Amino acid sequence: MNTSASVVEQLGNWASTMTWNDLSPAVRLALKGRVLDAVGCAVGALSARPITSIGQLADELGGEPLATCIGGSKTAPDRAAFVNGSAIRYLDFNDSYLAKGETCHPSDNIAPVLAAAEYARTSGREFLVALAIAYQVQCRLSDVAPVRRRGFDHTVQGAYGAAAGAARAMGLPALQIANAVAISGTSYNSLRVTRTGELSNWKGLAYPNMAMGAVHAALLAKYGISGPREVFEGNKGFMDAIAGKFDIDWAKEDLEKVTQTITKRYNAEIHSQSAIEGLLELRDNVGLKAEDIEWIRLATFDVAFDIIGGGEEGDKRSVHTKEEADHSLxxxxxxxxxxxxxxPEQYLSERIVREDVQKLLRKVNVYPTKTYTDQFPQFMSCKIDVETRDGQRFQLEKRDYQGFRTRPATWRLLLNKYMSLTNHVDDALRTKIADVIFHLDEVQVTELTDLLGQIRISDGKYLRS
Structure with a gap:
């Protein structure tokens, strides 16, 4: 029997030793900001048809009332992770992490870690430590083991992060954390077709589904179920079958990756943010009118072109649904x-199919350049070039946007975004939720989840199909 620690066992040892003191002040504030941002995104999506359908399914299935569904009832923690994760992800408005070969949304880990923390009745501090672990694992694996070009989805790395965070939130010891990660990582290797071609509801539900499995994996580990101890390096393991060889010394890892994530200013796929900000600046600066436009050309980096510009992941001018619209430059x-x-208003069905936008989007041409590709992910560079029907040309070059690492969103900006997404909720309640999140390290996690369970939607104006 091999007595040396496997890679997943090293990960489990590291995750079990992290404490509140290992979180720098910047990490603590960033984590709270990501929770606030994610809760706002979830509340803004509660009236969307897929989210209401998922809530109805959860109510029909029932389950022990051990974890809270945002704006709803209580259920088993793995099901709560799916319900809340779906709401957080649906608007496609939550944070992102940019690695050279992979982009992920690590705040997708909030739902599974929160469900596990509520189940364990842990403190807000322990929840934040567990969440930092989930961020670190997913982002570091995105750095060294990208899978998108191999045909797999970014939820693959998330299976390791979500399980590590959920297991730590439950207070499991090192070996059980390792087993949870091994079970989850072995089991949830989603295909990239989730985000290519004609997009479906699954684009926003693939990670919540995996997160539900990650919480279940942590519960299995808690009850003594083991997973493949060589999930990373073993025969037909993650390296051998999918990612290729890579090295991470988990004993030397910190918890700083959350500070390198970026938030969205606009409700759109992350790689579009600088282009949208630039076009809006050009529109306002020169008084650009849509009806006068002959064409719009966007020079951008290869990842933006491939995912949302019409490159390797398919045509982006056939747009009929919310999922297709928010992934179409x-x-x-x-x-x-x-x-x-x-x-969110720009994704109402009647807005998407209206003739004005369908006509104008066909005048948009997107292409990659080596210069901007080489600058990514340090910058999100692009150049917008617009010609009007009378022959005038207007150009503007961007390298970032408000919310990028070079211009990070402050707590105040994130609070303003949260307030705009929750303006159909009782004002005293949404203000109290934001305050509890800001002071999450001083309270039990149930103080937050109890408030989230009180949310009721009085105006379902967003995203009705």
Whole structure:
């Protein structure tokens, strides 16, 4: 029997030793900001048809009332992770992490870690430590083991992070954390077709589904179920079958990755943010009118082109659904020019199919350049070039946007975004939720989840199908 620690056992040892004192002040504030941002995104999506359908399914299935569904009832923690994760992810408005070969949304880990923490009745501090672990694991694996070009989804790395965070939130010891991660990592290797071609509801539900499994894996580990101890390095393991060889010394890892994540200013796929900000600046600076536009050309980096510009992941000018719209640079630039914003209202079905935006998006041409590709992910560079029907040309170059690492969103900016997404909720309640999140290290996690369970939607104006 091999007595040396496997890679997943090293990860488990590291995760079990992290404490509140290992979180720098910047990490603590960033974690609270990501929780606030994610809760706002979830509340803004509660009236969307897929989210209401998932809530109805959870109510029908029932389950021990051990974890809270945002704006709803209580259920088993793995099911709560799916319900809340779906709401957080649905708007496609939550944070992102940019690695050279992978982009992920690590705040997707909030739902499974929160469900596990509520189940364990742990403190807000322990929840934040566990969440930092989930962020670190997913982001570091995205750095060294990208899988997108191999045909797999970014939820693959998330299976390791979500399980590590959920297991730590439950207070499991090192070996059980390792087993949870091994079970989850072995089991949830989603295909990239989730985000290519004609997009479906699954684009926003693939990670919540995996997160539900990650919480279940942590529960299994808690009850003594073991997983493959060589999930990373073993025969037909993650390295051998999917990612290729890589090295991480988990004993030397810190918890700083959350400070390198970025938040969204606009309700759109992350790689579009600088382009949207640039087009809106150009629109306002020169008084650009959509009806006068002959064409819009966007020079961008290869990842943006491949995922949302019409590159390797398919045509982006056939746009009929919310999922297709928020992953289409032609649609996003067209609707931004027409409406002066990209928020949840821009994804109403009647807005997506209207003739003005469908006509204008066909005048948008997106192409990659080596210069901007080489600058990514340190910058999110692009150049917007617009010609009007009378022959005038207007250009603007961008390298970042408000919310990027070079211009990070402050707590105040995130609070303003949260308030705009929750303006259909009782004002005293939403203010109290934000205050508890800011002081989460001083309270039990149930103080937050109890408030989230009280949310009721009085105006379902967003995203009805």
């Amino acid at each position: 032609p649609y996003l630039l067209a609707v931004a020019c027409l409406d002066g914003q990209v928020m």
